[in-house]
Amino acid sequence: MRFGVVARRDKEAALKLAYRVYDFLKVNGYEVVVDEDTYRCLREFDEEDVLPLEDFDVDFIIVIGGDGTILRVEHKTRRDIPILGVNMGTLGFLTEVEPHETFFALSKLLAGDYYIDERIKLRTYVNGENSVPDSLNEVAILTGIPGKIIHLRYYVDGGLADEIRADGLIVATPTGSTGYAMSAGGPFVDPRLEVMVIAPLAPIALSSRPMVVPATSEVGVRNISLQREIVLAIDGQFYTYLPPETEITVKLSPRRAKFVRFTKEIYPKYTLRIKKKF
Numbered sequence: 157m158r159f160g161v162v163a164r165r166d167k168e169a170a171l172k173l174a175y176r177v178y179d180f181l182k183v184n185g186y187e188v189v190v191d192e193d194t195y196r197c198l199r200e201f202d203e204e205d206v207l208p209l210e211d212f213d214v215d216f217i218i219v220i221g222g223d224g225t226i227l228r229v230e231h232k233t234r235r236d237i238p239i240l241g242v243n244m245g246t247l248g249f250l251t252e253v254e255p256h257e258t259f260f261a262l263s264k265l266l267a268g269d270y271y272i273d274e275r276i277k278l279r280t281y282v283n284g285e286n287s288v289p290d291s292l293n294e295v296a297i298l299t300g301i302p303g304k305i306i307h308l309r310y311y312v313d314g315g316l317a318d319e320i321r322a323d324g325l326i327v328a329t330p331t332g333s334t335g336y337a338m339s340a341g342g343p344f345v346d347p348r349l350e351v352m353v354i355a356p357l358a359p360i361a362l363s364s365r366p367m368v369v370p371a372t373s374e375v376g377v378r379n380i381s382l383q384r385e386i387v388l389a390i391d392g393q394f395y396t397y398l399p400p401e402t403e404i405t406v407k408l409s410p411r412r413a414k415f416v417r418f419t420k421e422i423y424p425k426y427t428l429r430i431k432k433k434f
Contacts, residue, residue, distance in 0.1 A: 157186055157187075157215045157216065157266075158186065158187040158188075158189075158213070158214040158215050159181050159186055159187070159188045159189070159214055159215065159216050159217070159218060160188070160189050160190070160191065160207075160212045160214040160216070160217040160218070160237070161174050161177055161178045161181075161188060161189070161190050161191075161194065161217070161218050161220075162174070162190075162191045162193075162194055162209070162217060162218070162219045162220070162221070162225065162228075162229055163194045163197070163198075163219075163220045163221060163225070163244075164220060164221030164222060164224075164225045164244050164245070165193055165194065165196075165197045167221070167244055169244065169255070170220045170221055170244040171194065171197055171198040172198070173220050173242065173244070173255055173258060174190070174194055174198070174218075174220045175198060175200050175201065176258075177218050177220065177258065177259075177262065178190060178201060178205075180259065180262065181262075184266075187214075188205060189205050189206070189207045189212060189214060190205055190206050190207070191206075191207065191208065191209045191212070192206055192207070192208050192209075193209075208232075209228075209229060209232035209233055210232055210233070210234055212233050212234075212235070212237065213235065214237060215237070215238070216237065216238050216239070216240060216265065216416065217229060217233070217237050217238070217239050217240070218239075218240050218242065218262075219239050219240070219241045219242065219251075220242045220244050220255075220258075221241075221242075221244045221245060222243065222244060222245015222246060222247070222248055222251070223245055223247070223248060223249055223250045223251070223335075224245065224392070224393070225244075225245070226239060226241050226250045226251070227250075227292060227293065227391045227392070227393050228393060230277075230289075230290075230292050230391075230413055231289040231290075231390070231391065231393055231394060236411055236412055236413070236414055237414065238272050238414040238415065238416050239413070239414065239415050239416065240252060240253075240261065240262075240265060240415075240416040241253075241415065242254070242255055242257075242258050242261075243255070249331075249334055249335075250292075250331070250415065252415065252416060252417055252418065253418075261416075261418065264418055265416060269418070270416050270417065270418055271417055271418075271420065272414050272415070272416065272417070273347075273414070273415045273416075273417045274412045274413070274414055274415075275292060275329065275330070275331045275347060275412060275413040275414075275415070276329050276330070276331075276350055276371055276408060276409070276412060276413075277290040277291060277292050277329065277408075277409040277411050277412060277413055278290060278291045278294075278295055278327065278329060278352070278406050278407070278408065278409055279406070279407050279408070279409035279410075279411075280295050280388070280390065280404065280405070280406050281404070281405040281406075281407070282388070282398065282402060282403075282404060283402060283403050284403070284405070288388065288390055288394060288396065289390050289391075289393070289394050290390075290409045290411055291329070291332070291390045291391050292329065292331055292332065292391060292413050293328060293329060293331060293332030293335050293336070293391045293392070294326050294327060294328035294329065294332040294335065294336050294337055294390075294391065295326070295327045295328075295388070295389075295390060295404075295406050296324055296325070296326045296327075296336060296357070296387075296388070296389040296390075296392075297324050297325045297326075297377050297379075297386055297387075297388060297404060298323065298324035298357070298386065298387040298388075298389060299323050299324055299384070299386065299387070300384060300385035300386050300387050300397055301384065301385075304384065305321050305322055305323060305360065306321070306322065306323070306324065306379060306381050306384055306386055307319075307320075307321050307379070307380040307381040308320050308321075308322070308324075308325055308377055308378065308379060308380065309377070309378045309380055310325060310354065310375060310376065310377045310378070311375070311376040311377075311378075312354075312369050312373050312374070312375055313373050313374055314374070314376070317354070317367065318356070318364055319380070320356045320359045320360075320361065320364045321359065321360045321361070322356045322357055322358055322359035322360065322364065323357040323358040324356075324357040324358075324386075324387075325354070325355070325356055325357060325377060326340055326342070326353070326354070326355045326356075326357055327352055327353070327354055327355075327375050327377075327406045328342065328352065328353040328354075328355065329352065329353075329371075330345040330346060330347045330348075330349050330350075330351060330353075331347050331413070332353075332391075333345040333353050335392075336392070337353045337355045337366070340355040340356070340357045340358070340366070341355060341365070341366055342355040342366040343366065343368070345368065346422065347422065348422065350370070350371040350372075350408075351368050351369065351370060351371050352368070352369050352370075352371055352373060352375065352406070352408075353366060353367075353368055354366060354367050354368075354369065354375060371408045372408060374405060374406070374407050375405070375406040375407075376403065376404070376405050376406075377403075377404040377405075377406070378403060378404075379398075379400050379401070379402065381400060382400045382401065383400060384400055385397050385398065385399060385400060386398050386400070386402070388404065
């Protein structure tokens with residue numbers, strides 16, 4: 157087996173644990189590569205083992221960080237590589253183990269005592285072109301001027317679903333339902349379901365409520381405010397300004413995120429983390 161190691165860049169404890177994981181795997185005879193950003197923050201790794209995330213061709217990636225680090229890996233890797241997440245963040249919805257469990261988890265992984273949890277992703281088209289990363293959590297269409305609302309129409313499978321004046325619109329996966337979409341009033345969705353959550357962000361009309369549609373749906377968004385830019389945000393990691401006349405379409409991506417899990421129990425881990433969040 158070949159492994160990749162990625163660490164949160166702004167936390168020394170994460171970088172040091174990443175090196176311990178790297179050393180443990182190397183000593184046990186496995187091939188290991190480290191991403192460039194981790195190496196820039198801790199130069200103890202062998203330089204010959206350093207690669208950009210885009211070039212990772214490994215069987216598993218050990219990610220030591222929070223959900224943001226995992227999302228960064230998901231955006232940059234070109235293959236659907238299973239991730240074992242070690243929580244060095246705040247809540248760690250996407251991570252599987254805590255730091256003190258790292259080497260026990262690695263032992264189980266090496267012994268084949270695990271399963272792969274697959275999560276859907278969304279693909280966004282801007283004027284018919286796919287030029288932005290796939291999203292694991294959500295696609296957010298936001299006002300380009302803080303304090304100024306935007307006027308949007310959104311469609312599901314070609315039919316007008318709603319017309320809103322709001323701060324924006326969020327289209328989320330079940331994985332992302334516990335994030336930005338939930339803060340906008342959306343529901344918690346079991347991550348085993350294949351659906352999309354559409355949640356208006358601070359709408360003026362109280363009748364504009366979140367809705368859940370099949371993941372096979374096509375969601376189209378049109379900006380009616382022809383003099384106002386919008387911001388397209390993917391997973392809170394990628395941002396771009398778009399001119400008013402831009403057409404945005406969100407569909408199910410052919411790619412999937414894959415996570416190493418050691419138990420098939422969804423609850424109570426998720427409910428406990430949601431309670432901690434709020």
